[in-house]
Amino acid sequence: MVFSSIAFIMYFMPVFFLVYYILPASYKNAWLFLASLGFYYYGVRGNPGYLLLMIMSVVVNFVAGKLIEAQKTKRARKAWLVVGIVYDLGWLILFKYLGFLIENLNALFGAMHVKVQLETWNLILPIGISFYTFQIISYLVDVYRRETKAEKSLISLGTYLCMFPQLIAGPIVNYHLIQEQLHKRKHSMVKVESGLKVFALGLAYKVLLANRVGHLWTEVTAIGYESISTPLAWMSIVAYSLQLYFDFYGYSLMAIGLGRMMGFDFPQNFNNPYMAVSMTDFWRRWHMTLGGWFREYVYIPLGGNRGGFAKTVRNMFVVWLLTGLWHGASWNFVLWGLLLFVLLFVEKAGLGKVLERHKALGHIYMILWIPLSWLVFVITDLSQLGIYLQKLFPFFGSTGTVLFQGDYLKYGKTYGIYLVLGILFATGVQEKLLKKNKNRLWVILLLLALFWASVYCMYLGMDDPFLYFRF
Known part of the structure; x- marks a missing residue:
């Protein structure tokens, strides 16, 4: 689903905002998170496993943020930061770059007359993975630097990572810029x-x-x-x-x-x-x-x-x-x-x-x-x-x-x-x-x-x- 589509403008958008404005403030993030997952599922419905990948990203980085914050020493914090970044970049590399790497290794082997050909991977790139990977890495790094506290609510972190307006193609929003707004934001007709x-x-x-x-x-x-x-x-x-x-x-x-x-x-x-x-x-x-x-x-x-x-x-x-x-x-x-x-x-x-x-x-x-x-x-x-x-x-x-x-x-x-x-x-x-x-x-x-x-x-x-x- 894209913003410039009848499905979004005539169906998704009116229903989402009708419910969003009716709900009390304490439930708005939960509805936004749920609606964002639905929005994403519509886009990846041909590969539903990508929705699971998104949910796993929320859960794993929620735990990683907690572990980074809990460490007493910088070295221990860095170790958990590396674990989180390796997890996040690992999926990006798998889907976006592994096929390119294998293709060029095969070309190199051919030029060197090496009789080895690796199996080519042609994976479909999950929508928005480059954007949401960078967003969640910014969260982990900010927690590591002690520039922000680890998010206490899984729903709030999921809302930050999966928010449908900027999930697919940005803008890339660093966590510390909207942390306060995730928990308390003003709504007005203006x-x-x-x-x-x-x-x-x-x-x-x-x-x-x-x-x-x-x-x-x-x-x-x-x-x-x-x-x-x-x-x-x-x-x-x-x-x-x-x-x-x-x-x-x-x-x-x-x-x-x-x-x-x-x-x-x-x-x-x-x-x-x-x-x-x-x-x-x-x-x-x-x-x-x-x-x-x-x-x-x-x-x-x-x-x-x-x-x-x-x-x-x-x-x-x-x-x-x-x-x-x-x-x-x-x-x-x-x-x-x-x-x-x-x-x-x-x-x-x-x-x-x-x-x-x-x-x-x-x-x-x-x-x-x-x-x-x-x-x-x-x-x-x-x-x-x-x-x-x-x-x-x-x-x-x-x-x-x-x-x-x-x-x-x-x-x-x-x-x-x-x-x-x-x-x-x-x-x-x-x-x-x-x-x-x-x-x-x-x-x-x-x-x-x-x-x-x-x-x-x-x-x-x-x-x-x-x-x-x-x-």
Whole structure:
């Protein structure tokens, strides 16, 4: 079940909130936990064992948190922390990376003429496992550091880990940020109204913009990269860049809106990233909760920037290699992470200061690098990546035969309006306008119109899954 579906909006959401608001405060977490398990089961009903995996994660980490807190010495606390993290990462590695590892070991054995072939595992990735694994690790580490107390209620910890608004694709919410809200939170009509507005805007971004502009990338992929012109190649990767942003940003807004309706304040996940003037600036604005997690639980524990330039570069390398692998078990994600590391290293070495000082130059720089970085991100076949790069930069080599001349004009007529709107809305100008006039009648009517237009599109079958579900 996805937020942008008739099943969620017309059935799950009304029933959930009707019961949620009727129940006394002491029962709200139990209902939220139970409903979240039901929500998750609907998504994994083809593999019901994944629901059991989720429940086991709650129970095991509840016990691990208790054991970590009970230890008198740091060494003993660390031992139980390691046990908990090994358990959590073990499942992630099994489902997400074992097949990739075996595939590459078999390729290595073949190259070395070793007559050994390991059996390939093709396991279906449990929905949201990358997100909820990081969330529960943050809980264990916070308890280990004595920054928070171990949760006394299994229901409350289950509510934190399984909460359906951010279970599948974030935002990644560190436990200490909402610990107090898990036990005592305020509900008001102001929060409900605000949450509904945010939800409606996120839904419109997803259904009316991301889904539509993303079809250009889908069509070009179906045609074959070798058969498109250079202008269409640029149009298509820009379309994918916009689709990815408004798809994920739309989901994050919907999650924040749903959380606000329940009395939770989830952190923002995006801050107009396409207006960044450097890649460093971009990653302060894009998927901010993931960046914050890596900073707090990987980069700083490694030493951050405290050990001199060489160690800082090493720590950056580790973070961006892991960031790439977190997004997927494929060599293109490794390459993507390394590309980002190189760009950030060059900016840290001096280019970043130039770009910050000359913002017009920085925007031009990012107009090039944003779509190029997403190109490496989206194309998993490295040979196809090479073909696409030749299409973007035809002066570097042969570009193949274009299927028909003027293809960009044809697709421009269909998708041009979505490209223009996507580029305009990526500046954030519309949200500044909505925020300034949030209590005006026309804003309420506009959001209502966007909501029902989105529902109509979903009724017609335009309810594409969120891109980040596969991570």
